[in-house]
Structure formats: structure tokens, C-alpha cells
Amino acid sequence: MNVEQFEGAEVHLHITGSISAALVPWWIHWLRELNPELTVNVSVTRSATRFLAVRSLRHLANGRVWVDAWDESDVPPEVNSGRSGASECLLVFPATLDTLMRLAQGRADSPALMMLQVTDLPIVIADTLPGSNEIVEANLRTLRLRSNVAFAPRVTGVRASNRAAAEVGFNLPGAIAVANEMLKKGRPSE
Template sequence: MAAPGTPEPDPALAVPPLDVTRLLLVATGSTAAAWLPVWAEWLRVAYPALTVRAVVTRSAERFVTRQALAARLGSETLLDVWPDEPSVQARHVELAAWAEAVVVYPATFGFIARLALGLADSPALLAAQCTDVPLGVAPALPPGGTTSPAYRAHVALLEARPNVVVGPPVRAVSQTTGKAEAWAPLPLPHLLARVEERRVLLAEAAGDGPGTADMGPAPAPGASHDD
């Protein structure tokens, strides 16, 4: 059984359309990251033609291992640090060029702030700053996170970017206080639906023709908090 306040992916969640074949998944240090192997398995079943590459921050490694994600995804999982060994390709350039869509799931307060302020001190951040593909962000916040003036300002900056969509977090039970005052990331299927909708809008703006997108049902409750 899951610990109080921990979201468990529902296998019955509807599968939204997603017209991409390469998805970059960035995981940051929220307790919600513990469920990423289950979401990874859901992605493999829901989108058989989709290739997912994962990048995890050092803080995310407190809650999920790269080995677990690599096994479920069937592809490499990178640590979000600059490699020590020299390489012909710059990691951030390779990631940005490879991805057809990016999701930050879950996204901590700290990562959201760095992304919004234009910081680029890790490969995943620099790739996110330089890409123009749809980028979905799923905040996971502690009690008081959504009403923080700093958080609201950061979200406003991100939403001003044409390729970024911020999935609204859902009310959750805090594992620290035991009260329903924390904020869990939007369930991944609902974030992907928003990412696909943004992809369609970007394609139409670029003159690639009309498309369709299904936003799916309203978000289901979950639970997590940003450490």
C-alpha cells in the first residue's frame, strides 16, 4: 500500500493523443518521483511507438533510481550533470535536438524557479531553455506553494513562453503535516494532453496545418510535496 499522501497511477486513466515519437522526461526531487517507474511502464503500454529518455536530478535520486527508470523505459536514464568525460556532442544540444516534446515531471519549486529565471546550470535546464518544442511542467509543491508570490511570478514567466504549458497541481495530503494542504503534480496523462494541445497550436502557428487535440477529463486527485 502506498504511504499516506503518495499518488498511485491509475491504469484506467484515459490515454490522450500524443503525436510525437521522442519524449524527454525530466524528473526532479519531489517525493512524487518515487512513482515514476510506474508511470514509465504506463507510457510503454499507452504509446508503443514512443521512445522516452529520462534525465533525473541529483535530488530526484533520493526517491527513484536511474536503474529502475531505465528498466521500465527500455532506454538510458541520465543524471542531470555535466559529464566528466569529453564528448563529441554537447549533452544539452543533443537532448534538445532529439526531443519532440519535453515534460518535467515532477517539477519542484526550485527547478521551476531556475527554469523561469532563465538559469541553465545543468544539461536538462539548458536544453529546456533552448528548445522550441512543447514543454510541459508539472509542479509538485509544499503547503503554501501555490500562493507564494515567487511561485506565481515564476509560473507567469513560464506561461508567457509560447511552447510552455504548466499543468496546475492538484490538492494533496502533505506527508509532513498529514493535512490536505500540499500540491501533487497533475497526473501524467492530463499533462500529456495539454502538451499535445500546445504542439497542435505551435504547428498551426507555424503554418503546418490544423490539428486536433483532446484535453481529456478533469485531473484526478493525487498527493506529493516538494522537499
């Protein structure tokens, strides 16, 4: 596996309610070990809290950690401007089918979705889609129309539901490589 360091100083991970969310604390630990100076901010959907403890994320991440709900007191006010602290990139890791469909439809019914809808920052999607059809593909095409949205490269994984091999985008090293490319394109030439 080709491992790249994140080339920015601050990143935001939005964790959605896939069983893959249970692995995210380990990935945050890995990311911070590889990038000791990196600030990692995290938002967590309520459905993701079925698979991980927000408390553990508050110990592993060194930035702001908040639950993605309007009635939570720790939602940072800058989400209204499409920001999360000084994050230079937003990673949706893992990105469930529900989250991607809501994002493609332009919905902003949670703080993180609103942040993702209005941001001009690079967004990298690390999907965990259970399958596909014409509707799913149409929504993914809609997301690809946004110049600031890209997808992590697909890797072979194993489905938790039936242990079958599957291609998924739940790939943090790949997502970091895509984020770095997007950041390079957005920087003025030196």
C-alpha cells in the same frame, strides 16, 4: 480519468527531486503500456536519485536515461541545442519549486536546465509546489511568458508531509493532454 495517448513518437521526462519522483517509474511503465511504440528519454536530477533508482529507469524507459550533472559521462551532446534525442516534447515531471525558480531565472547550471532554457520544443510542467507566495507567483508568471511552456492541469492529491489534501500538477495524463494540444498547434495544417 480521461486517458490520451501521446500523439508523438518520442518524449523526454525530466525528473526532479520531489518525493513524487518515487512514483515516476510506475508512470513510465503506464506510459509505455499505453503507447508501446513511444520512445521515452529520461533525465534525473541528483536530488531525485534520493527517491528512485536510475537503474530501474534504464529498465523501464526505452530511450536514453541520464543523470543531470555536467560531470556525468552519459549526458547526450544534443542538450546543448535544446534537444533530447528526437523528443518532440519535454515534460518536467515532477517539477519542484527549486527547479521552477531556477528555470524562471534563466539559469542553465545543469545539462537539463540548459536544454530547457534553449529549446523551442513544447515544455509541459507537472509541478509539486509546497505552497505559494508573491515571489513564487511572479516566477510562474515569468515562465508563462514563454510561448512553448504550459502547465499540467491541477488535480487533488495528498501531501506526503502531512497527509493533507492539496492541488498539484503532478498529473501525467493531464500533462500528455496538454502536450498533445501544444503539438497540434505547432504542426502545419493538413
